[in-house]
Amino acid sequence: MNADIKLRVSNIDKSFPGVKALNQVNFAVRKGTVHVLCGENGAGKSTLMKVINGIYRPDAGEILIDEKPVDIKNPIQARSLGISMIFQELNYIPEMTIEESLCVGNWPRDRYGRINWKEIRKRTKELLAKENLNYNPETKLKELTVSDIQMLEILKAISYNSDIIIMDEPTSAITNKEVEVLFQKINEIKSRGACIIYISHKMDEIFRIADEITVFRDGCVVDSRPIGEYDLETVISQMVGRKLENNFPKEEIKLGGEILKVQSLTQKDKFEDVSFHVREGEIIGFAGLMGAGRTEVMRSLFGLDPYESGEIFIKNQKTVIKNVKSSIDKKMVMLSEDRRRFGIIPVRSIKENVALASLRKFIYSGRLHEEEENKAVKEFCEKMNVKAPDFETKIESLSGGNQQKVILAKWMVTDPDILIVDEPTRGIDVGAKYEIYKLMTELAKQKKALVMVSSELPELIGMCDRIYIMSKGKVTGMLTRDEFTQESIMAYATGTKIQKEVK
Numbered sequence: 001m002n003a004d005i006k007l008r009v010s011n012i013d014k015s016f017p018g019v020k021a022l023n024q025v026n027f028a029v030r031k032g033t034v035h036v037l038c039g040e041n042g043a044g045k046s047t048l049m050k051v052i053n054g055i056y057r058p059d060a061g062e063i064l065i066d067e068k069p070v071d072i073k074n075p076i077q078a079r080s081l082g083i084s085m086i087f088q089e090l091n092y093i094p095e096m097t098i099e100e101s102l103c104v105g106n107w108p109r110d111r112y113g114r115i116n117w118k119e120i121r122k123r124t125k126e127l128l129a130k131e132n133l134n135y136n137p138e139t140k141l142k143e144l145t146v147s148d149i150q151m152l153e154i155l156k157a158i159s160y161n162s163d164i165i166i167m168d169e170p171t172s173a174i175t176n177k178e179v180e181v182l183f184q185k186i187n188e189i190k191s192r193g194a195c196i197i198y199i200s201h202k203m204d205e206i207f208r209i210a211d212e213i214t215v216f217r218d219g220c221v222v223d224s225r226p227i228g229e230y231d232l233e234t235v236i237s238q239m240v241g242r243k244l245e246n247n248f249p250k251e252e253i254k255l256g257g258e259i260l261k262v263q264s265l266t267q268k269d270k271f272e273d274v275s276f277h278v279r280e281g282e283i284i285g286f287a288g289l290m291g292a293g294r295t296e297v298m299r300s301l302f303g304l305d306p307y308e309s310g311e312i313f314i315k316n317q318k319t320v321i322k323n324v325k326s327s328i329d330k331k332m333v334m335l336s337e338d339r340r341r342f343g344i345i346p347v348r349s350i351k352e353n354v355a356l357a358s359l360r361k362f363i364y365s366g367r368l369h370e371e372e373e374n375k376a377v378k379e380f381c382e383k384m385n386v387k388a389p390d391f392e393t394k395i396e397s398l399s400g401g402n403q404q405k406v407i408l409a410k411w412m413v414t415d416p417d418i419l420i421v422d423e424p425t426r427g428i429d430v431g432a433k434y435e436i437y438k439l440m441t442e443l444a445k446q447k448k449a450l451v452m453v454s455s456e457l458p459e460l461i462g463m464c465d466r467i468y469i470m471s472k473g474k475v476t477g478m479l480t481r482d483e484f485t486q487e488s489i490m491a492y493a494t495g496t497k498i499q500k501e502v503k
């Protein structure tokens with residue numbers, strides 16, 4: 001018995017077909033602290049959190065709250081025991097309104113048991129006002145950005161005033177400013193004596209907020225210590241079981257001809273007069289603060305959204321992109337930042353998801369050449385280190401990071417000439433990030449052109465030949481490799497500096 005301990009899990013086991021996701025897991029969270037969980041993609045972090053939240057039943061072991069065993073059958077019961085959770089995968093229904101999404105699972109009822117819409121409106125307005133948010137409660141989620149939706153999820157989970165709040169990669173899609181709001185809230189939660197279990201692959205974040213860290217590997221706890229006894233190198237080597245080469249595998253590659261040129265691309269209220277080009281073998285980056293319009297430009301370029309004016313040239317040929325099909329036909333593909341919305345078909349297998357975009361490649365002489373399809377799927381999943389029992393596994397049962405890798409594999413199989421990647425390493429563990437960078441270098445060597453949108457300046461600086469910077473829908477600057485510094489990029493990103501003519 002230890003009065004400091006709020007939550008304890010003891011000897012937890014959990015298996016899925018073909019995977020032992022949790023193996024004799026023990027750990028304890030103290031009152032008023034932030035306990036960070038680290039571990040590679042597929043290590044078992046989210047699974048443990050879902051066990052604590054009553055989504056999965058453990059095969060063995062115990063959960064104790066205030067050192068008393070509890071049986072958590074479902075999330076509603078978890079909530080009544082003072083547990084709430086922010087999920088890694090944003091699982092929202094696009095047609096839902098803000099007020100519906102804030103009250104789902106916790107509907108206020110009138111005395112006849114009917115859903116009390118007046119009360120829902122009232123609660124929503126109160127919550128929004130408290131957070132100084134100017135939304136209309138009736139706005140549908142599909143009209144919001146990913147970061148808005150994630151922030152609402154965070155505020156919703158916090159609003160229950162739970163004693164144990166689980167945050168599974170809460171900052172993967174929010175802006176820096178919102179991260180500060182979240183950290184402020186975390187401090188408030190701590191000071192009222194509640195505790196937070198926090199999962200993140202962002203090392204700088206971890207060291208800012210953790211009181212204790214537990215490292216997972218392959219379903220087991222490797223180590224658990226107070227933050228003062230940890231340093232970055234130790235955490236990483238415990239996570240990946242080896243020392244990491246922490247450089248970027250960038251190579252100087254002789255560039256070929258211009259493969260994509262975008263001129264004065266404009267879509268009112270989103271971006272204006274955006275021009276850039278990329279050559280064969282080149283990796284260009286797009287830097288900017290969240291909301292600068294980078295994703296919007298790429299979505300229009302790829303045909304997910306329209307553009308009003310401007311010209312696109314692919315291999316010196318003027319091209320009109322009407323929809324996704326027209327860009328895939330031109331061998332231009334895009335890895336989207338919101339994988340739930342645009343990246344995957346959750347209920348289908350890894351193989352189907354990977355092969356989907358390239359079916360035409362495998363259908364010829366009147367039949368589907370499944371052996372070839374299988375071979376290609378296998379090759380790229382292995383290259384990306386996708387961790388799964390087999391390729392028939394449904395993609396929704398993979399860990400978050402592994403889903404991201406499958407999407408990358410999917411586009412690799414199409415053998416594109418131009419690959420646009422939007423936040424390619426989001427949710428990817430430190431070890432696997434390096435594998436993705438290596439793959440990018442390999443693609444560049446094959447004379448492919450890469451366009452990388454990223455919020456992580458180190459990876460842009462580490463991997464790109466040139467970086468375009470956007471601010472408020474416009475390109476404000478372009479820097480070549482010898483000019484890269486975090487400061488120079490930030491000056492253009494915040495709009496304090498603007499280049500007259502960006503080439």
Ligand SMILES: Nc1ncnc2c1ncn2[C@@H]1O[C@H](COP(=O)(O)OP(=O)(O)OP(=O)(O)O)[C@@H](O)[C@H]1O
Nearest residue numbers: 016021041042043044045046047397398399400401
């Ligand atoms: N519902 C499920 N069905 C089958 N396998 C599952 C299911 N949920 C998780 N797994 C498997 O359990 C293992 C642990 O997954 P988990 O999602 O807990 O990893 P994680 O540590 O959260 O990784 P990430 O950092 O990528 O989010 C993985 O091999 C995953 O494929």
Ligand SMILES: [Mg+2]
Nearest residue numbers: 046088399400
């Ligand atoms: Mg996870």
